[in-house]
Amino acid sequence: MNLKKLSEILGLSQTTVSRALNGYPEVNEETRIRVQAAAAKHGYRPNSRAKGLATGRSLVIGHVIPTSSQHEMVNPIFGDFVAGAARAYAQHNYDMMFTHAPDTSIEESYRSLFNRGVVDGIVLQGPKVNEPRIPVLSRLGVPFIVHGRSTGTQVPYDWIDVNNQRSFERATQFLIDLGHRRIALINGLEEMDFAWRRRNGYLTALKKAELTPDPALLRSAEMTEIYGYQTACDILKLDDPPTAILASSIISAIGVRRALEESGLKMGRDISVIAHDDELSYMRNGQDVPIFTATRSSVRHAGELAAEMLIERINAPDDPPKSCLLEAELVVGNSTGPVRQRS
Amino acid sequence: MNLKKLSEILGLSQTTVSRALNGYPEVNEETRIRVQAAAAKHGYRPNSRAKGLATGRSLVIGHVIPTSSQHEMVNPIFGDFVAGAARAYAQHNYDMMFTHAPDTSIEESYRSLFNRGVVDGIVLQGPKVNEPRIPVLSRLGVPFIVHGRSTGTQVPYDWIDVNNQRSFERATQFLIDLGHRRIALINGLEEMDFAWRRRNGYLTALKKAELTPDPALLRSAEMTEIYGYQTACDILKLDDPPTAILASSIISAIGVRRALEESGLKMGRDISVIAHDDELSYMRNGQDVPIFTATRSSVRHAGELAAEMLIERINAPDDPPKSCLLEAELVVGNSTGPVRQRS
DNA sequence: CGTATCATTCAAAGCGCTTTGAAAATTTAA
DNA sequence: TTAAATTTTCAAAGCGCTTTGAATGATACG
Structure with a gap:
């Protein structure tokens, strides 16, 4: 079922059907209801490729995983971070995409991901000191957020980190x-x-x-x-x-x-x-x-916040850089005590 | 940089440029080299939305995560499985997509993901006994593979599991x-x-x-x-x-x-x-x-195999159902010993 | 030399959607 | 009653790519 067929069934133009479904005001309320009913009945789902092609947006956020760091994705910390992010994405109707990139061509991978129109924004995880990926992304003009910061990096960027x-x-x-x-x-x-x-x-x-x-x-x-x-x-x-x-x-x-x-x-x-x-x-x-x-x-909470910040960035590319510094609590358990004199 | 511009620069038609880059035989070897050089020089990356729209393929595999199971994604086992899969995807030029779905509408989510043309295939993780998602996917005609099996499910399906x-x-x-x-x-x-x-x-x-x-x-x-x-x-x-x-x-x-x-x-x-x-x-x-x-x-190896099997399935939708049963080793460590008489 | 054959290249249609600019239908104002 | 304003609908162009079917130029054959 696609837009063309649906509009034929309804005896309306594709324009009107599209507008009815996307909540544009210039369509008769009665017609809109008819259209929505038909769409539901026939299980119509706009093809997101076509939609993306027409609108220039993909509603997808990319996470790039360096191939070398076998551990990145497998790291339970990664899992929790991503789970938090996923929550926020879901709320804003974004999907989440993972790409493996050989680190010989990180720049290429980012450029590719963004230029191919696959994603609207990118989350950069596990930044190193002097992280080279940051200036790359910055230069490409991709909306992105860093989970962590990178000492020594000069260009401004959005980040969220624990102190x-x-x-x-x-x-x-x-x-x-x-x-x-x-x-x-x-x-x-x-x-x-x-x-x-x-x-x-x-x-x-x-x-x-x-x-x-x-x-x-x-x-x-x-x-x-x-x-x-x-x-x-x-x-x-x-x-x-x-x-x-x-x-x-x-x-x-x-x-x-x-x-x-x-x-x-x-x-x-x-x-x-x-x-x-x-x-x-x-x-x-x-x-x-x-x-x-x-x-x-x-870290899960951090993931959620990161996703929110990134989506804000996508919607307002020209806002000044944002950042968020979280303080860790010091919780006291039974694993610490006063030093013991050695016998 | 897109195909149109690139072909204008080269003074060739879009057809020829496209064919040159996709390795079709009916293009002069000399021309092909010229085209490839220009593509590299200008950092041309075919837009995957457009490509997907034209070819009907997205080169993306979907993993759907029920929203309720807060733990699914966060589960370290999930992480390792997915890391294995990612490896195989990368080799075959596939990307990996995660969607959160409210379990009130699982069927809807799958249908949506596939019908919207977002993914070419789906990995179903963590199947339950009598897993309802399996018949749903089967009915939709989506290529999919199950990590695990589902006791009580009648329809045939591809799976990989440990014994x-x-x-x-x-x-x-x-x-x-x-x-x-x-x-x-x-x-x-x-x-x-x-x-x-x-x-x-x-x-x-x-x-x-x-x-x-x-x-x-x-x-x-x-x-x-x-x-x-x-x-x-x-x-x-x-x-x-x-x-x-x-x-x-x-x-x-x-x-x-x-x-x-x-x-x-x-x-x-x-x-x-x-x-x-x-x-x-x-x-x-x-x-x-x-x-x-x-x-x-x-489980990482299982992920890799699962991905391979799914890609095979995508390339040969009409093959008979496949499955793979892995045997676990029993390795002996120091945590077991003969029963001790209770004192 | 004219025609058949092959190797290259091309223009145009189509994938499914959004959106522009115009047209039809309806309502309001004069 | 008619012109103007407004609401509603539409045809068509465009997003960037692949692919069909045709055209061109080069080569071989009789």
Whole structure:
């Protein structure tokens, strides 16, 4: 069923039928009702390709996933972010599109996606320090929003981010206040901007307390469970092991916990652990009492806000750049406690 | 830059340019090279809406996510499956589209997605027992593939699935062989087909061993960490607690482990645990030695195969129905051992 | 040299929709 | 009653591409 057939059935022109369905005022109310009824009856759905071709809009938002980063899409954090975004898209009648792009040709991929008219806007996830994709998108004139920020990037752009530096500074400070002096940071990949900022927050807190950072306690990698486990095992073997650990994600914190338990250490008593909690749906940080003391900020909520901001941008391409900085809460659980004198 | 402009620049007709770029034989090789060079130089990208309109193909695969199931997309299993699929799509030049659909109007959503010409095919994830969406898609004549199967569905359809029944029967059998008689099943939602089959496998093994299932040991819910934790806590409080636990996902198994550790029980010695391991990228089941004895099958690989099968189907709509049944391995880790006499 | 054959190229129609500018039908004003 | 204003409907152009059917130029054959 298409517009032509429908209008023939109704004995009206395509123009009138189209207008009736799209809510234009210059059509008789009686006719409109007749048209709507017929459309419903015959299950008429305007072809979105044709519609897009005619209007220049696709009502689709693109998410581009670098092929190399095998992990991007598979990352539970990604899943929650996207789920939040999907919610907002649905409300505004947008669909969501994912493209894999070989990172040899990121610029090309973006240009392609936008120029081919596939999408109206793009969400950029997981920005690195000096993220090259940002200037690319900016130059292309594509409406886009960054989840996170990119230190060192000069061009203006829309973003939404958690105050990673501040939250990790606070967490570190919290541990220092409990008497901890040797604090390990099990961080994400530090080429990623969020990890870089967290590291800075951690270092800032140490500095303020006049503590010297120990490179042996600073680790960085993709935030898997295994990584948390191995790193913790590793760190505990040091001559002078830390009394507290800061983990960049609940997932690696779970690995840390596994390592601690294997070593017979009790969290909160023998060693303190703070994790960053993105409030992943499948990995809640306990129920009433948090499992881990944590810096908490819902990545799902961030996804929802990001989508809203992007849609606003699409509707008002010339507004000045927007941004949104979310503060993470510091929630206290049982995984932290005063430093314990080593026996 | 569009076809018209490009052909004007080249002094050729749109026909020739189009053919040159799409590899048709009836164009002079010399001309083709000239055209390709110009296309590259001007960054020409055919508009996919227009292309789709002209060809009737969109090179997009749709994944529909019921709005109600807040968890679908957020489920790490979903993420891994989709990552696998994305890989295959990329290879065949397909993009991937997600739509949220209110479950009040699933049929409508599918019809819409396909009839609007947005997608060439659809992946149906998380089928339930007697999944109503399957006959709907079948009737619409949309190419589609089901990840999983649906007990009770009569119409033929393409599917790819793990042999859930068999793998859980084997796992249960394995525990019985170790002397366990009271075995708990911490299952997924049993309206889901996979969970239903796992339950059957479990019951079959019990039956073969002439053991009577105890309803108190049969639990079912969304497979989160918290659920695993709470259920395990709950079950351990029974007068006659189980000596072994079968968990339907690594994620809930992690919750189970947390509960066991809190109770001071050692996995593999005091109590045995087997989990189903989807080989989630961020939640590997240990490295060399598995953390959990597990039934193992990569959901990511399944995603890749599913995508391949769907693309085949799109290219050959009239082939007979295809299916693919994967067998899960049973890998033995340290979480299982012979039953221990209760003191 | 004239005709048949092949290799290239082209103009134009069509995909299904929106939208412009004009025409018909109706109402209002003079 | 007629002209002007308003409401309602329409034909046709256009979005950017593919593809059909015809035309052109080059080559081969008798």
